[in-house]
Amino acid sequence: MTLRDISPAVHDLVGIGFGPSNLALAIALQEQAASGRPLDAHFLEKQQNYQWHGNTLVSQSEMQISFLKDLVSMRNPTSPYSFVNYLHRHGRLVDFINLRTFYPSRMEYNDYLRWAASHFAGQCSLGEEVQTIEPETDGGRIDRVRVISRDAQGRERTRVARSIVLSTGGTPRIPEAFRGMRDDSRVTHHSGYLNWIRNQPCVGGKPMRIAVIGAGQSAAEAFIDLHGNYPSVKVDWMVRGAALKPADDSPFVNEIFAPAYTDVVFEQAQAGRDRLIEAYLNTNYSVIDADLIEQIYAMLYRQKVSGQFRANLLTCKAVRAAHGGANGIELTVATTAPGAGIDADSETRRYDAVVLATGYERESHRRLLEPLARYLGDFLVDRNYRVQAAPELAVPVYLQGFCQSSHGLSDTLLSVLPVRAEEIAGAIHDALSANRDRCWAPSTVQKDGSQAIAAA
CATH class of the missing domain: 3.50.50.60 (FAD/NAD(P)-binding domain)
Structure with missing residues (x-):
C-alpha cells in the first residue's frame, strides 16, 4: 500500500533535480529576493546524499573548465557562493593558488557543490524521486500543477506548484x-x-x-x-x-561557451543552429x-x-x-x-x-511532463528556456539542460549556469506576477524571501 501526503504544500516554484543547474537557480532566486522580488521555491532531488557524478569520480578526474566558471562568478564575482570563497572557507585558498592550475579535480568540485547546496537544505528535499507532474484544471485553465514524488520507503508526497523548472540531467x-x-x-x-x-x-x-x-x-x-x-x-x-x-579547448573556440553566444545560436533559424552545433561537436x-x-x-x-x-x-x-x-x-x-x-x-x-562509457540521453523531461504533453507540443522553448505552451496552460514550465538544439552546446555544460539561472529566475517572477491577480492569493514567504547563508 502506497502512503500519500493528503495536505500538499503550495509553492511558487518547484524545481525537479538539484544538480548544478537548479543549485545555481536557487542562488539566483536568493539574490532576486534580496532585491525585493521574492519567490517561494522548493527543490526535489532523488539522491539521498548530495553528490555530483559521484560514481564517476576516479582519482584521475579533473574538471575540463576553469574554476571561475562556477555557480556564480560569471554573473556575480562577489557572491559568497564562489569557488574562491569555498576555498577560503575551507582554508585551502593559498594551497590551491600554489597548484598553479585553473582546473580543480572533480572530487573537489563535487565538494564545492555540496558545500553550496548545504546552504539551501531547508529548500531541498533529498531522497524524493518525482514520478509525474499533473495538471490542476480550473474552468479549462491550468493555473497550478501537482508534483508527485516518492521516497525510498515508497511514501508518496504531493506538492502544488505555480511554476516548474526541470533540471534532471541525462539518463545513461x-x-x-x-x-x-x-x-x-x-x-x-x-x-x-x-x-x-x-x-x-x-x-x-x-x-x-x-x-x-x-x-x-x-x-x-x-x-x-x-x-x-x-x-x-x-x-x-x-x-x-x-x-x-x-x-578543442583553444581560446577562440572556447568563446562559443560564453553566455553571449547563446543569443548567436538562438537567433538563427533551426538549420543555422544545427550547423553551428555540428561544427563544434569536437569540443x-x-x-x-x-x-x-x-x-x-x-x-x-x-x-x-x-x-x-x-x-x-x-x-x-x-x-x-x-x-x-x-x-x-x-x-x-x-x-x-x-x-x-x-x-x-x-x-x-x-x-x-x-x-x-556511451554517453547520455536527455529525454526525462518528456516522461515527467507526459500528463501535460497535449499542451506542450514538441517542447520548443523561448529565449528564457520556457516551454512554449498552449494558452490553457498558465503554469510556466522551464527546462535546464534540454535545450541544446535551440541554445547551443553550452546548454548541457557548466559554462552558462550563472547567467542562465538569473534569466530564468527573472522570467519566472515576471510570469507569475502577470498571472497573480487571476490565479492565486499571495503566497507566504519568509520576509527576506530566502534562507540565510551562515557559513559564507
Whole structure:
C-alpha cells in the first residue's frame, strides 16, 4: 500500500533535480529576493546524499573548465557562493593558488557543490524521486500543477506548484547491442562505475578481462583507472574511430561557451543552429583532454618496454552484439574502418565484465511532463528556456539542460549556469506576477524571501 501526503504544500516554484543547474537557480532566486522580488521555491532531488557524478569520480578526474566558471562568478564575482570563497572557507585558498592550475579535480568540485547546496537544505528535499507532474484544471485553465514524488520507503508526497523548472540531467545511453543485458551485474554504464567496481572480483586480486566501450573522456578515465588501480585486470578499450581525438579547448573556440553566444545560436533559424552545433561537436563529444591522451600513450608505450601487456586500445571497432553466459560476456566485434562492410572482419571476444562509457540521453523531461504533453507540443522553448505552451496552460514550465538544439552546446555544460539561472529566475517572477491577480492569493514567504547563508 502506497502512503500519500493528503495536505500538499503550495509553492511558487518547484524545481525537479538539484544538480548544478537548479543549485545555481536557487542562488539566483536568493539574490532576486534580496532585491525585493521574492519567490517561494522548493527543490526535489532523488539522491539521498548530495553528490555530483559521484560514481564517476576516479582519482584521475579533473574538471575540463576553469574554476571561475562556477555557480556564480560569471554573473556575480562577489557572491559568497564562489569557488574562491569555498576555498577560503575551507582554508585551502593559498594551497590551491600554489597548484598553479585553473582546473580543480572533480572530487573537489563535487565538494564545492555540496558545500553550496548545504546552504539551501531547508529548500531541498533529498531522497524524493518525482514520478509525474499533473495538471490542476480550473474552468479549462491550468493555473497550478501537482508534483508527485516518492521516497525510498515508497511514501508518496504531493506538492502544488505555480511554476516548474526541470533540471534532471541525462539518463545513461545503452547501445542496442546491450539492451538485453540491463540487469546483468557484469555490465555497467559509466555513471555507476565506482559502486560497480567495488563489487568486482578484481578488488580482491582475482584476474578479470574487462572491455571499455566509448571514445570520450569517461571511457579514457575508466580505462586508465582499471589499468592503474587493479593489477589483476586486463582491459581492452574499443573505439569506433581510427584514433583518440583531443578536445578543442583553444581560446577562440572556447568563446562559443560564453553566455553571449547563446543569443548567436538562438537567433538563427533551426538549420543555422544545427550547423553551428555540428561544427563544434569536437569540443565536448567523443573527445578527450589532450593531457590525458598523452598520459595514455605513455602508459601504452611503457607496456612495450616492459613486455607486460595488460591494456589494449582497439581502434575502428564496434560492438554489434552482446550475449551473457556462464563463462562470461561474448561480444561480436566488427571493424569500422573506411571502406569496410558493416560486418567486416567480425570476431567474437569474451570478457568478464563491460563498462559502457556511451554517453547520455536527455529525454526525462518528456516522461515527467507526459500528463501535460497535449499542451506542450514538441517542447520548443523561448529565449528564457520556457516551454512554449498552449494558452490553457498558465503554469510556466522551464527546462535546464534540454535545450541544446535551440541554445547551443553550452546548454548541457557548466559554462552558462550563472547567467542562465538569473534569466530564468527573472522570467519566472515576471510570469507569475502577470498571472497573480487571476490565479492565486499571495503566497507566504519568509520576509527576506530566502534562507540565510551562515557559513559564507
